[in-house]
Amino acid sequence: MMRSMFSGVSGLKVHQTKMDVIGNNIANVNTVGYKSQRVTFSDVFSQTLQGASSASDDTGRGGLNPMQVGLGVKVSSIDMLMTQGAAQRTDNPFDLMINGSGFIVVGDATGQYFTRAGALRQDDEGNLTIANGMRVQGWPSVYNEKTNKYEISQQEVSSINLADPTIKNSKPSMTTKTQLSGNICNTADAATTTIRFYDSVGNPYTLDMHFKKAEGAQNQWNIELGTTIKDSAGNEIKLAKAPTLAEGTSITFTPNGSLDSDKGHLALKFGDGNNSDNGGATLLETTGSTISDLDIDISGLTQYAVQTDIDPKTLNGNAAGTLTGYSVGSDGIITASYNNGDKRSIAQVVVAEFDNPEGLEKAGENLYTTTTNSGDFDGVGKAGIFNTGVLEMSNVDLSSEFTDMIITQRGFQANSRIISVSDEMLQELTQLK
Known part of the structure; x- marks a missing residue:
């Protein structure tokens, strides 16, 4: 009888522990990233009243199973369930x-x-x-x-x-590549566009480029460059030597209007024409900065019977920029954005x-x-x-938790009945005299 009472006490303890875990799970149902827990039980050591015996030809009797009385229950484990929680959008x-x-x-x-x-x-x-x-x-x-x-x-x-102080601003860089695309009308006699580029400290400049149809040739255009460059205010800045095109001053289109494949790029030279002493860069005495020779991609130019529409683009180089915000990619890389269009990787989570x-x-x-x-x-x-x-979100499943709560409650009640019935039996025993 005393064994049954102790078994009931152990049952009350483990069901109370399980109820504590269930209560904690439900309390954290809205806790960000919370991982729910579960409780498993196992029986404790059993008292052997009679050991097992095998069959015997001498006695003519069969084998006997062991007779054991269990001594209650214990908490076997409290496990964390590392399943993925649902997503909560926050933006x-x-x-x-x-x-x-x-x-x-x-x-x-x-x-x-x-x-x-x-x-x-x-x-x-x-x-x-x-x-x-x-x-x-x-x-x-x-x-x-x-x-x-x-x-x-x-x-x-x-x-x-x-x-970090280096993050607040984006460094300027010189332009080395530009692009001209679009169309030059085949019935026109001239067309003009403006190339934009940046110097070593981020100052923007422009250079005019004029296309004039060669005399007696329907598909050939001569290129004339401006003798000066202009800053953002429109002021002309004189160079030591006028800009030149290293590979000639004309381009040719095929009869079907596409650019002759022999010349898809123009090499624009500033200063002395080769700048070998300064790494391809030309010093501007008015600002103390430098500008680089330009590789102009003209492979996208055409000569069709439609309106002239030449689109110049700066492929690299930028002015100095200030920080405008951050973004985080799916790979955890934090990127800073600047008002000059530049982007920079700062760190990775x-x-x-x-x-x-x-x-x-x-x-x-x-x-x-x-x-x-x-x-x-x-x-x-x-x-x-x-x-x-x-x-x-938390991976707590409320339906499972409430179901476990009912089972735990009934288990606690049943074990309490073991104690009360064992007590009544002890009371009957004391009243035998």
């Missing part, structure tokens, strides 16, 4: 939802932590943080002199800061993956820490796949 560019496995890496002076809650924000010093102020960690952007671009460097993660994510230990505030059964973080991480402007 905040710094809200990130991880697709698949992995955790965003965060940290402070106490160490590194991991979270699925991607509600990121920027503090007053430009640090990318989570709600409790811990800094988000990822890969930095490093300037590559060969490509003249900022590129993500896959190295040990570090705190992401968006207020990465994810940490573990051999056994269920083995992580909850640290509160949607954070996890590693344990001996989860596996370690290598300090580098890997590129993740994110939904931007979206948060991962």
